[in-house]
Amino acid sequence: MKSTLKRKTGISPTASRIAQASLQLFNQQGERNVTTNHIARHLAMSTGNLYYHFSSKEDIIQALYQSYGDRMAWLLTEADARRHSLEELVVVLDAVLQHQWDYRFLLQSSASLFPFNAQLRASYQKFDVEQIAVGIESLFLKLREDGLFEGSVATIRMLAVHFHLLQAAWIAHPVRAGQSAATEQVVEDGRRQLLAFLRPHIAPAWQAAFERVASAPACLPALLALSGRLAGSERATLCC
Amino acid sequence: MKSTLKRKTGISPTASRIAQASLQLFNQQGERNVTTNHIARHLAMSTGNLYYHFSSKEDIIQALYQSYGDRMAWLLTEADARRHSLEELVVVLDAVLQHQWDYRFLLQSSASLFPFNAQLRASYQKFDVEQIAVGIESLFLKLREDGLFEGSVATIRMLAVHFHLLQAAWIAHPVRAGQSAATEQVVEDGRRQLLAFLRPHIAPAWQAAFERVASAPACLPALLALSGRLAGSERATLCC
Numbered sequence: 059m060k061s062t063l064k065r066k067t068g069i070s071p072t073a074s075r076i077a078q079a080s081l082q083l084f085n086q087q088g089e090r091n092v093t094t095n096h097i098a099r100h101l102a103m104s105t106g107n108l109y110y111h112f113s114s115k116e117d118i119i120q121a122l123y124q125s126y127g128d129r130m131a132w133l134l135t136e137a138d139a140r141r142h143s144l145e146e147l148v149v150v151l152d153a154v155l156q157h158q159w160d161y162r163f164l165l166q167s168s169a170s171l172f173p174f175n176a177q178l179r180a181s182y183q184k185f186d187v188e189q190i191a192v193g194i195e196s197l198f199l200k201l202r203e204d205g206l207f208e209g210s211v212a213t214i215r216m217l218a219v220h221f222h223l224l225q226a227a228w229i230a231h232p233v234r235a236g237q238s239a240a241t242e243q244v245v246e247d248g249r250r251q252l253l254a255f256l257r258p259h260i261a262p263a264w265q266a267a268f269e270r271v272a273s274a275p276a277c278l279p280a281l282l283a284l285s286g287r288l289a290g291s292e293r294a295t296l297c298c
Numbered sequence: 299m300k301s302t303l304k305r306k307t308g309i310s311p312t313a314s315r316i317a318q319a320s321l322q323l324f325n326q327q328g329e330r331n332v333t334t335n336h337i338a339r340h341l342a343m344s345t346g347n348l349y350y351h352f353s354s355k356e357d358i359i360q361a362l363y364q365s366y367g368d369r370m371a372w373l374l375t376e377a378d379a380r381r382h383s384l385e386e387l388v389v390v391l392d393a394v395l396q397h398q399w400d401y402r403f404l405l406q407s408s409a410s411l412f413p414f415n416a417q418l419r420a421s422y423q424k425f426d427v428e429q430i431a432v433g434i435e436s437l438f439l440k441l442r443e444d445g446l447f448e449g450s451v452a453t454i455r456m457l458a459v460h461f462h463l464l465q466a467a468w469i470a471h472p473v474r475a476g477q478s479a480a481t482e483q484v485v486e487d488g489r490r491q492l493l494a495f496l497r498p499h500i501a502p503a504w505q506a507a508f509e510r511v512a513s514a515p516a517c518l519p520a521l522l523a524l525s526g527r528l529a530g531s532e533r534a535t536l537c538c
Contacts, residue, residue, distance in 0.1 A: 090410055169406035169470055170330055216494045220464060223471065227463040230409055254456045258498040 069121070073111040075101065077125070080118045084163035089119070089171075116175050119164075123178065126161045127185040133157065134193040141201060144264075144271045148249065155248040158229040159241055165230035194218045208261040217259055224255060246275070309361070313351040315341065317365070320358045324403035329359070329411075356415050359404075363418065366401045367425040373397065374433040381441060384504075384511045388489065395488040398469040399481055405470035434458045448501040457499055464495060486515070 069077070079101050083092045094115050098108045112118045133154050140146035158165060172179040195218040201207050202214045209217070228248045253272045260268045309317070319341050323332045334355050338348045352358045373394050380386035398405060412419040435458040441447050442454045449457070468488045493512045500508045 088410065088412070166409035166412075170328065170410040172328070172406075213494070213497075216491065219491070220495055223467040224460060224463055227467040231463065251456065251460070254453070255460055257453075 070111065072107075073121070076103075076108055076111055077118060077121050080115075081122055081161065081163070084119075084122075084167075085161075089163045089167045094118075116178065119171070119175075120178060120181065122161065123164060123181055123185075126157070126164055127181070127189070129157055130154070130190055131185075131193070134190065134197065138193075138197055138200070141197065141204065144206075144267055145274075148253075148271050148274075151252065152245050152249055154225070155229065155245045156241065158226065159244050162229055165226050191219070191222055194222050205261055206264050207256075207259045209259055214259070217256075221252065221255065225252060228252070310351065312347075313361070316343075316348055316351055317358060317361050320355075321362055321401065321403070324359075324362075324407075325401075329403045329407045334358075356418065359411070359415075360418060360421065362401065363404060363421055363425075366397070366404055367421070367429070369397055370394070370430055371425075371433070374430065374437065378433075378437055378440070381437065381444065384446075384507055385514075388493075388511050388514075391492065392485050392489055394465070395469065395485045395492075396481065398466065399484050402469055405466050431459070431462055434462050445501055446504050447496075447499050449499055454499070457496075461492065461495065465492060468492070 076097065080092070080097050083097060083100060087096075092115075094108055094112075095105055097115075097118070098105045101108075112121070133150055136153075137147060137150040140150060168178070168182060172182065195215055198207065198214050198218040198221070199211065202209070202211070207214055207217070225248070228251055229244070250272075253268075257268070257272075316337065320332070320337050323337060323340060327336075332355075334348055334352075335345055337355075337358070338345045341348075352361070373390055376393075377387060377390040380390060408418070408422060412422065435455055438447065438454050438458040438461070439451065442449070442451070447454055447457070465488070468491055469484070490512075493508075497508070497512075
């Protein structure tokens with residue numbers, strides 16, 4: 059409980075370092091294969107020190123889940139703010155895929171972690187179902203009102219559900235999960251797949267613009283800026 | 299290696315009983331929470347006896363994966379044989395969803411098991427990617443030639459990939475996985491979702507027939523027969 063309290067009042071630099079190292083090890087080696095001992099050893103830290111910051115491995119996963127979720131929620135509000143430009147919407151989509159790839163162990167492990175951990179299941183229910191699924195549905199219904207999608211409200215609602223499932227399935231796809239594909243390739247593949255999935259629902263008036271955006275390569279500088287990965291000096295070079 | 303050899307020459311009744319009990323416990327309690335000790339205790343069997351039949355828990359999972367895969371491959375050939383009747387195709391779809399629900403722990407756990415188990419990852423690659431994905435694509439391309447689907451070959455190929463991902467995602471969806479929903483509801487939901495997903499790709503000439511089939515309730519007797527769950531005497535009452 060100690061660390062939950064700590065997180066509420068702001069995560070300490072050491073806790074943040076532990077969380078980042080755990081994320082890297084979970085992604086690389088599979089969350090199942092990584093214990094708190096491995097994490098401590100990787101950081102040249104005593105296990106006791108690690109346990110001062112997190113009460114268990116599950117507690118670390120919970121913290122990572124929280125930061126994953128916070129950023130996903132932020133990206134959804136970005137998508138909503140940029141929804142009048144297809145180009146900008148696709149940049150957000152790339153950023154979402156990049157973010158999911160960065161936290162891929164969560165998408166791979168969560169189903170097997172749930173029967174094991176009621177707190178994580180509850181967070182997932184609250185976050186993924188009540189917040190993200192609702193957010194995607196709301197965005198899609200607005201895009202329908204804006205004239206981008208055509209179809210009944212019921213059809214667009216179902217489109218949102220499928221988009222949500224496919225987006226996670228694409229990144230978490232078990233064979234892909236076992237690969238160490240270059241991120242750019244994963245983002246490009248995911249974007250191409252998801253746009254192909256949306257294509258039959260694009261209203262005729264938007265189809266030409268949609269095809270232009272769908273065939274353009276990922277705008278890496280814009281994506282990196284949105285991912286918060288560019289240093290200040292690099293931001294000036296943004297051009298897509 | 300002993301048990302692999304045994305399986306090749308036919309699984310023994312005791313090994314089959316162990317596999318069935320494991321499947322039930324993995325589905326109910328989460329595969330992570332179930333050890334070989336739990337399985338042996340559940341069967342009132344010594345752990346030594348269990349290890350005579352399977353060298354490890356992973357070995358049991360491998361055997362379950364094999365029986366899951368064999369039946370999925372069989373259902374795909376059934377779908378191909380029945381592809382000239384929408385009604386029968388949907389019965390096969392229901393049977394596939396039922397089968398995935400029966401082995402749901404595999405769909406939930408496999409991504410987290412893969413970094414852990416190279417043999418299971420190799421089976422998955424061989425079976426799910428080389429066999430099932432290829433089978434679905436081949437079926438969808440035939441349905442396109444039959445006139446059911448409209449769209450380019452490239453579009454229908456991508457439709458097959460998305461169908462494959464969604465079908466697994468729907469059953470493995472983590473929140474659903476934590477529920478103990480009645481099977482009928484899972485099958486109905488999955489069928490409704492997957493048909494809605496296919497709807498925009500149905501050729502105009504087939505749309506009326508498609509809507510009739512999509513709005514009909516699951517034909518439980520036909521489904522049970524295909525699932526091999528009806529005793530001989532009950533098969534006579536088949537009527538849908």
